[in-house]
Amino acid sequence: MDVITRRRFLLASGVAGGGLLAAGGTAYALRDILATAGDRDPAARTLVLVTLYGGNDGLNTVIPYADPAYATARPALAYDAGAVLKLDDEVGLNPALTGLHRLFGEKKLAVVRGVGYPRPDRSHFRSMDIWQTGRPDRPENTGWLGRWLDAAGGDPRLAVSFEPVLPPLLAGATSAGATVPGGSVRLPKDVSTAQLTALGAAAPGEPVAQGRAAACFADLTRVQDLMHDVADTEDDSADATATGGSSQSLESQLALVAKCVQAGAATRVYSVSLGGFDLHADEKQAQENQLAKLDKPLAAFAERMAAHDVVIAVYSEFGRRVHANASDGTDHGTASDVLLLGSGVRGGLHGEPPSLTDLDQGDLKFKIDFRDVYATLLADVLGSDPARTLNGWTGRLDGVLA
């Protein structure tokens, strides 16, 4: 399955079903929201979360080229010392990651080793569900940044995805982030903002799904205002990239994020994604192509954002099996690395890499709980209390974010 996207995870996840329901009908007064848009705390940081769907092969991303067990486990897939972009005498980056390698050399890229969670689930659905809800122990119908949004007041403009379908991680219990494909609102002629506002009101006694359908129109008017604000401050042609709902390349998603950040939009969280990492067969070249699609736009974005307080985090729902399968691919695995870049990030390798020989059913044993990473982002980037969003979780990453 080489066309895996975030949508696949919506079906089995309860997130889209339950979490958004309560959001229907809670229309804010437009003028109140607009009044806060210019009030952005100048010290506030912005989080850009990059989700790699399909399970990126971590061992061929940050490559333990010096460990003999690596080449033994996957002879046809392994990179040798001469091929990798070295980070130190032990590990190197995939040859497709030239931009990230440059940033690592400038001490701007942090690699957090062996991130996972207890009792790993090898299902794409369940594992992505766990990463997006932040709850490995039981099913949860809200996303971790959705719960942050609830606590932050619930204005959908605070958490934006430039994709046609809301990612579960942005669905809260009482609010939900905004989806803005193409970064522009295109209303057909004969449809007025007044009509949208009127359709966006809740009707007494209507079914919840219908209420949420109505609330879309209210969200649309808010997003329309947000985009007008952005368009006013920078004369660029966002409309030229509008694709009318089809899914956007990572490059165009990040271009829109950059534009909003530079315009001083009130948004604190941006969710972007890249799919296609589920490579059960003929993986090596295909993964290089995928990683190139990540590297170029991500490095360019990080450099463009250098003057802004933006932190970027990159993750996937799991790494892959240490041993290759017979199709020159790898099957679903467990722990992998999380990449952090941007404002205040201390570059370098952080934490201990998992052993390639002491395995759990053929898979890596995780070293750092992913909730430590989330807690650090919630506290240091979003200035919120991680325990509230992560069900009392108190772990933190030390020394990665200043």
Next chain:
Amino acid sequence: MTERRVIAHVLRRLTPGPTAADIDLGVARGLDATVRQVLAPVPPPALPQLGPAAEAALPKGATKEAKQQARQQMAAQVAEATWWWISRLVTTGSSGAEKLTFFWHGHWATSVQKVRSAGLMLAQQQAFRRYGTGASGPLVRAMLRDPALIIWLDGQRNTRKAPNENLAREVMELFTLGVGNYSEDDVKAAAKVLTGWQVDRSAGTARLVAGRHDTAPVSLLGATGVFGVDEFADLLVRHPAHVPFLASRVWARYGSGDPVPAELSAILPAGDPAPESTGTDGNVVAMLRALAVHEAFPATAGHLVKQPIEWVVGAVRQLAVPDLAKARKPVLAALHALGQVPFRPPSVGGWPAGQAWLTTAAAQARLRSGQALVALAPDTVQKVAQAPAGERLDAVARLLAVDGWTDRTAAVLKPVAAAPPRLLALALATPEYTVH
């Protein structure tokens, strides 16, 4: 709830979008007869003749131009097959048969993006028609040797020397049992059982290659032995989790996004046993029949967000677009914008459901597509125009099989009642029309 509302609700759920005439007929027949009629088996249609699969027939070392030409031909065949299916959903939409075929397509979600053959996708679809109306065993058996599914989930890469787990895992997780009802050891064992299947793309067939097949005994789902693909299918459909899992998928697409209420959870998996089901064999038609006539079913009205295919096919049917060929472009544009193109599910998990279709982007797409579709139906616009201005909202509700408008929506529609095309287009984007 009035009899008409109950019938309208049942038809909105079982068919791709009922017209006012469908509902009138249903009211005349009564609920039981209507449900039987709508769920009655339909002979599988003759498939469109798409011509040979040029890509599969390419010799090794074919020129770049030849490859490109073959790719273009494949894309054209896929476009033909897609439009053929959408047209069939429109023209046979008084029956529930094609919607059930679409249900199975979303369940055994296979994408032509990797299969790269319209012929194999149509063959899979025909298997849904042939086996999807009875006990689930024959369908699972057919799918485990279905060439499109095997290609999609790397089945032909799965060999004795080192199995590829993709197909084995997804068959249990997504198609038959659900997460938590099998172990990692079962995945590895099932992968061994499924080793050795090879697809002949030119012939459109799959066969077991003995040299690639692992015949070692395995422990699989509590049984130990040497299993073939049919024995594996039987283990799956006899597993206690199988029928409840299927019932939960039926409920999610036909019932509601909420959990099954107690009075329905008892009857749904068993279905309505008469006449062709034993009651526990995973017969989805029997489940639908039991659901549709149950007194608790009408309470689910408005609980489901229409899938894009239901929204657009229903609109074309209700607007009675006279020249279907002219609707091809706007219909496909709508499906692309809303994110549901037949034969192209986003992943093996199929399409999302419910709230996922309710985004600001989708709201814009419905506004735009509504206008484009209404522009193709001047006679229907004329019919609305003939109603007195004060009755036009009711006329549009009847036309679009909506029970009625909330005061909120009526207040938006009333000012445009003088302009029937705008009225109809806006009505297609309303919250009331978006759910069912």
